[in-house]
Amino acid sequence: MEIHIQVVGEEQPELIDPLEHLARAYSAQEEYVRAQQYLLQALAIYQEAGRPEDMLLDSVLNSLAEIEIARGHPALARNYLDRSRAIRELTLGQNNPRTIEVAQKLASISTSQMTR
Known part of the structure; x- marks a missing residue:
């Protein structure tokens, strides 16, 4: 990863995919802080690149x-899922199964908070 950063630069969109892969590896090991760092770096790259509604950003938001x-932290999860739903609605439409999937995740988070 360090070599890749040296070649393309720290804030280039080409880094997003490797950052996501690293984050998934750390998530699988339940090293959430490290995974989150990589995902937040990918999120920052998207924002710097002026691509806040890019469908590719959707997987970063869902992973976060x-x-x-x-x-x-359901409130933080809900923030990421709200943004993911907005991207999916804009890109895929409100009735797309992938958009509905995020809406269902949001509903389940809200329901689980109410039962606590």
């Missing part, structure tokens, strides 16, 4: 939401 759910 999963980490926050695992860490017991």
